[in-house]
Amino acid sequence: MKLAIGCDEAAFELKEIIKKLVESKGIEVEDFGTYTVSEKVLYPNIAIKVAESIQRGDNERGILICGTGIGMAITANKVDGIRAAVCHDPYSTERSRKSNDAQIMCMGSRVIAPELAKYLVELWLICEFAGGGSKDKVDRISEYEKSIKNAMNI
Template sequence: MKIAIGADEAGFTLKESIKDFLLERQSDVTDFGLMDGSQMIDYPDVGFAVAEEIAKGKFERGILICGTGIGMTITADKVPGIRAALCHDTYSAERAVRSNNAQVLTMGARVIGPELAKHVVRAWLDATFDQGNSARKVQKIMDGERRHQAAGGYQPEINSCSTTQD
């Protein structure tokens, strides 16, 4: 599996640990992050670089790490076609793929330790996307994304309920 990985300086050490773990699993890993823990880079620069390459089909999946994982998640999810999931437990990591077909896993180096992070990555990599209802829902996400881009805003398929106060 071709995997892109990247981190800002806050996630550098965890990224290196996860990269070693991936190489032990004989994954094809390309590092988009810092090569030296003393350097600095803004997480959006790394997050966009990884997510865009996945959206182009150059990588099957990506892992992004910053201090909390939140900034990387928000950044990657801005790239059309990308579904990034912030996971710090194995159940969420598995469901991110099985239910949402998430191609990007994000984690916070200040939130999760390296051993648990390896278990989370393993659960995410070993999971496969369930078809059935999950496929229908993910398709709705992708269709909504396309409508949003084309119309300049989200256009729901059904009328939403509204409440008025008198």
């Protein structure tokens, strides 16, 4: 698996912890920044880069971290074909993959502690889309995205 990761300055320290954890599992990580705690960035720019890398197939999954995770998720979900979910507890983390086939996990460094974040990342990495009754729902999301593109002649 190849994984994209990105954060804003509020989450730099947590990103570095998560990046180290993921790499220790033998997963290749592409880091989209920010690269220091003092580098001010607009988190939407990072979220778009990570989401587009997944859209292109350069990375299989992604992790985005900001203060709450909410802004990263909102932005990433604007990229066609991307499903990003805020994951702050084990149940939502598991369901983001098993029920919603989310390619991007979003977390808030001001919401959860590093040890919980590491646990959730480990859980998210082993979960796969279960299909079943959720398949029709995920297919409907994709169908709607395609209808929008068709209506706009894209």
